[in-house]
Amino acid sequence: METLYFAIALLFISYGAPANADFGEDGDPGEVYFDYNRNITLNCTIPSPDKTQSYVWKKNDVGVEQIAELKGRYKMLEEGAVFSLGRSVEDDYGNYSCALGAEERAWEVRGRPVARLPDNTNVVEGQKIKLQCKVTGKPYPAVSWYYNSSATANSSQPLKEGSRDGRVKLESNEQGIEGGALVLESAARGDAGFYSCRAGASSDHTQLRVKDMYAALWPFLGICAEVFVLCAIILVYEKRRTKPELDDSDTDNHDQKKS
Ligand SMILES: *[C@@H]1O[C@H](CO)[C@@H](O)[C@H](O)[C@H]1NC(C)=O
Numbered sequence: 581m582e583t584l585y586f587a588i589a590l591l592f593i594s595y596g597a598p599a600n601a602d603f604g605e606d607g608d609p610g611e612v613y614f615d616y617n618r619n620i621t622l623n624c625t626i627p628s629p630d631k632t633q634s635y636v637w638k639k640n641d642v643g644v645e646q647i648a649e650l651k652g653r654y655k656m657l658e659e660g661a662v663f664s665l666g667r668s669v670e671d672d673y674g675n676y677s678c679a680l681g682a683e684e685r686a687w688e689v690r691g692r693p694v695a696r697l698p699d700n701t702n703v704v705e706g707q708k709i710k711l712q713c714k715v716t717g718k719p720y721p722a723v724s725w726y727y728n729s730s731a732t733a734n735s736s737q738p739l740k741e742g743s744r745d746g747r748v749k750l751e752s753n754e755q756g757i758e759g760g761a762l763v764l765e766s767a768a769r770g771d772a773g774f775y776s777c778r779a780g781a782s783s784d785h786t787q788l789r790v791k792d793m794y795a796a797l798w799p800f801l802g803i804c805a806e807v808f809v810l811c812a813i814i815l816v817y818e819k820r821r822t823k824p825e826l827d828d829s830d831t832d833n834h835d836q837k838k839s
Pocket residue numbers: 595596597598623624625657658662
């Protein structure tokens with residue numbers, strides 16, 4: 581009986597799912613992913629409905645008409661069989677259900693996860709590295725981290741708490757997602773490479789460059805050298821200038837004597 585129900589639900593969802601809601605990546609038929617600002621459409625059409633009863637829609641076990649955040653944002657179509665929520669926002673995720681008499685259907689509605697890292701990350705050797713994986717799509721999925729040494733590397737290695745001889749630490753990121761930030765206390769040259777974070781089916785990467793500790797010093801030394809050379813030039817120039825002035829006055833004197 582359960583398998584039959586599941587098969588029906590599966591059939592129904594694969595036919596009835598609107599363009600903006602589809603199967604969860606892990607194949608759970610009740611999982612629906614939505615994109616922000618797009619409509620969430622749930623279709624509960626029951627083949628031969630008992631016309632004396634009406635569809636009852638709930639979000640997290642509360643009737644949708646009682647939820648303040650949903651007020652004025654949704655429409656019931658097809659005699660209440662279709663729930664259409666306009667311009668979705670992050671907090672529209674949750675467990676939605678509809679019932680018609682004894683028949684019931686449920687969906688776990690989740691924001692489609694998107695992971696983001698900056699394109700490039702630069703640190704100086706010895707500095708602390710902290711990579712923040714920014715995730716959109718509630719409820720937030722677990723975040724995992726991977727590393728590969730070059731863009732053409734064949735395999736990337738998972739980075740976990742304690743990887744790299746205990747140097748890798750996973751912390752909460754700015755959004756409070758556990759494991760959403762990767763920390764290396766003291767950057768070594770060998771830490772350079774491509775770091776990616778994955779949230780659900782989405783992943784992004786950043787290229788980490790570790791600069792030589794003296795690399796930051798060179799421009800400073802360069803400026804010092806420049807200042808030194810400039811001072812030297814000015815000094816020499818000043819000396820040259822004062823000398824001809826004396827010579828000039830000498831010739832002037834001669835001229836005066838001649839005239
Ligand atoms: C809902 O599902 C029914 C039956 O599968 C279909 O006839 C109807 O067009 C669907 N409505 C929407 C809005 O997808």
